[in-house]
Amino acid sequence: MIEARNLHKRFGAVTAVEDVSFTARDGVITGLLGPNGAGKTTTLRMLYTLVRPDGGTALVDGVDVVQQPEQARRALGVLPDARGLYPRLTAREHARYYGELHGLSGAALDSRVDELIELLDMKDIADRRTEGFSQGQRVKVALARALVHGPRNVLLDEPTNGLDVMSTRAVRTLLRRLKAEGRCVVFSSHVMQEVAALCDRIVVVAHGRVVADGTPDELRARTGKDSLEEAFVATIGSEQGLMQ
Numbered sequence: 001m002i003e004a005r006n007l008h009k010r011f012g013a014v015t016a017v018e019d020v021s022f023t024a025r026d027g028v029i030t031g032l033l034g035p036n037g038a039g040k041t042t043t044l045r046m047l048y049t050l051v052r053p054d055g056g057t058a059l060v061d062g063v064d065v066v067q068q069p070e071q072a073r074r075a076l077g078v079l080p081d082a083r084g085l086y087p088r089l090t091a092r093e094h095a096r097y098y099g100e101l102h103g104l105s106g107a108a109l110d111s112r113v114d115e116l117i118e119l120l121d122m123k124d125i126a127d128r129r130t131e132g133f134s135q136g137q138r139v140k141v142a143l144a145r146a147l148v149h150g151p152r153n154v155l156l157d158e159p160t161n162g163l164d165v166m167s168t169r170a171v172r173t174l175l176r177r178l179k180a181e182g183r184c185v186v187f188s189s190h191v192m193q194e195v196a197a198l199c200d201r202i203v204v205v206a207h208g209r210v211v212a213d214g215t216p217d218e219l220r221a222r223t224g225k226d227s228l229e230e231a232f233v234a235t236i237g238s239e240q241g242l243m244q
């Protein structure tokens, strides 16, 4: 479970995150939805301990990310916005390397990496160096790396950005599987359709603040709109979140 509590972050004169609080439960897919520049990436970066909040904090399975960042990181799998692959390592080596960093080894690591390669439909690229990989291939490698240690909590920054239909479906299937396994899944998106297709709970962020938080049905009821699309426009106050 992840709890964000009054997170706040400024970069010089820019307030990236004004005040963000929400709870993401286990066995639930929580979507952070907001237009470009809303503060989603900065919020996720604070949750996964890359950026230190100027105010507020967050708990990962009850562990404070500011007080005990290393312990929090152990319970997290992260797909960052910059996928950051090593060009000389193969896809398989990426997953193995991160598995080793998390203390896995031997047959357990081998079979876990094989399982992820199968799950992410990566057999054809598993033993190629990642230099020159397409965007979809890069996302798959970064996902395998994020999930190799079987984290209880998974944070993903715009996981389907730039993916084609088949790759998007593969990612959606994977996220639903993580949910079925009882993990806490949080992902960000600026695309309403993406969030609507996957999320049990939607946290709408605009200008660094949470402007709505609820199930798709609750958001519809609260805004008095029949379609989720209209509910989002009413909540965000613009049509930015509707663009593919």
Ligand SMILES: Nc1ncnc2c1ncn2[C@@H]1O[C@H](COP(=O)(O)OP(=O)(O)OP(=O)(O)O)[C@@H](O)[C@H]1O
Pocket: 011, 014, 015, 016, 017, 034, 035, 036, 037, 038, 039, 040, 041, 042, 043, 190
């Ligand atoms: N390192 C930084 N230095 C300066 N400004 C930053 C930095 N990181 C984020 N910002 C600013 O903070 C605001 C929020 O950015 P953030 O990347 O969190 O938004 P986002 O919701 O993820 O947007 P997008 O959908 O475009 O990725 C933006 O105005 C951005 O320019």
